[in-house]
Amino acid sequence: MQTLTQVLKASTTPSALQDVLMTTTNTCIDICNALHKGSLAGILGVAGNENVQGEEQKKLDIISNDMLKTALLACPEVRAVASEEEDDIVPANTAGEYLIAFDPLDGSSNIDINAMVGTIFSIYHDTGSDAATEQSFLKPGTEQVAAGYVLYGPSCMLVLTTGQGVQMFTLDPEKNEFIQTQSKVEVPADTQEFAINMSNQRFWSAAMQTYVNDLVAGATGTREKDFNMRWVAAMVGDVHRILCRGGIFIYPWDSKSPNRAGKLRLMYEANPMAMLIEQSGGKAHTHSQRILDIQPEGIHQRVAVILGAANEVDKCLSY
Ligand SMILES: O=P(O)(O)OC[C@H]1O[C@](O)(COP(=O)(O)O)[C@@H](O)[C@@H]1O
Ligand SMILES: [Mg+2]
Numbered sequence: 615m616q617t618l619t620q621v622l623k624a625s626t627t628p629s630a631l632q633d634v635l636m637t638t639t640n641t642c643i644d645i646c647n648a649l650h651k652g653s654l655a656g657i658l659g660v661a662g663n664e665n666v667q668g669e670e671q672k673k674l675d676i677i678s679n680d681m682l683k684t685a686l687l688a689c690p691e692v693r694a695v696a697s698e699e700e701d702d703i704v705p706a707n708t709a710g711e712y713l714i715a716f717d718p719l720d721g722s723s724n725i726d727i728n729a730m731v732g733t734i735f736s737i738y739h740d741t742g743s744d745a746a747t748e749q750s751f752l753k754p755g756t757e758q759v760a761a762g763y764v765l766y767g768p769s770c771m772l773v774l775t776t777g778q779g780v781q782m783f784t785l786d787p788e789k790n791e792f793i794q795t796q797s798k799v800e801v802p803a804d805t806q807e808f809a810i811n812m813s814n815q816r817f818w819s820a821a822m823q824t825y826v827n828d829l830v831a832g833a834t835g836t837r838e839k840d841f842n843m844r845w846v847a848a849m850v851g852d853v854h855r856i857l858c859r860g861g862i863f864i865y866p867w868d869s870k871s872p873n874r875a876g877k878l879r880l881m882y883e884a885n886p887m888a889m890l891i892e893q894s895g896g897k898a899h900t901h902s903q904r905i906l907d908i909q910p911e912g913i914h915q916r917v918a919v920i921l922g923a924a925n926e927v928d929k930c931l932s933y
């Protein structure tokens with residue numbers, strides 16, 4: 615079995631990008647080790663601040679953000695970073711060639727119940743003689759050169775794409791190294807499993823309510839087949855399930871917050887997951903367009919997300 619380093623060395627991935635990927639994923643191993651210490655290290659609970667999006671920050675949101683920021687700013691190939699937990703982009707080395715956007719800890723509400731969380735990252739190529747600005751990051755997801763996540767679950771896993779399919783790696787905790795455990799991930803086009811936060815049902819659009827009602831009606835309704843439901847409450851866990859055994863994941867627009875397009879963030883969550891899903895043969899859309907085609911207007915922009923099994927995403931959009 616090959617290590618991540620060996621897989622990258624044998625690929626056409628530019629060596630500078632390999633450095634960025636190794637820095638990112640090695641830092642995730644450090645985050646994993648910190649998570650495993652849990653209460654023993656005094657790292658659980660709330661930090662007492664809000665992020666730029668008005669969400670309560672957990673101590674681990676800040677710790678994992680600081681760990682990634684510190685490591686990436688010290689990497690000569692990194693031009694700038696953007697994070698869900700930072701108000702503004704953080705310029706690094708002007709001569710660096712890569713921009714990294716990340717959600718340092720996805721599924722924050724799961725931390726205190728010892729359930730699945732993860733780190734999601736998205737990488738763009740960018741050069742220039744001046745320091746990077748927010749504008750440098752505002753590229754559509756089609757321009758990502760790599761995307762992935764590290765899932766801190768019963769085992770620690772890295773799921774990665776550099777635009778040539780999706781590979782899975784499992785952390786060997788004795789060697790502190792990711793080992794390739796799946797070389798080609800494929801999402802089946804059809805499914806009988808969906809993921810959505812049902813408690814928001816009355817706030818969805820009429821069309822979304824009809825679509826989900828038809829799923830719930832199962833074999834007795836127009837779909838004429840039963841559907842199972844799962845909700846990890848961490849996008850990283852729900853997307854991982856879809857990459858492992860298929861399904862559809864939806865975080866739609868809702869009228870609880872009518873002025874925002876959705877809950878999830880385009881740069882840190884939707885774009886990297888959309889690249890992974892498309893690279894595995896699935897689809898990723900908002901209510902009206904392909905996620906990877908969106909021209910971002912701001913680094914903290916939110917979007918509605920409908921992703922997973924290609925035929926089921928099409929079915930949902932047909933409503
Ligand atoms: O609280 P809800 O509605 O179940 O939302 C869960 C969703 O929110 C998120 O936790 C948002 O991510 P953060 O934890 O990074 O803010 C997603 O991972 C997840 O899909
Ligand atoms: Mg998140």
Ligand SMILES: [Mg+2]
Pocket residue numbers: 675698717718719720721722
């Ligand atoms: Mg987060």
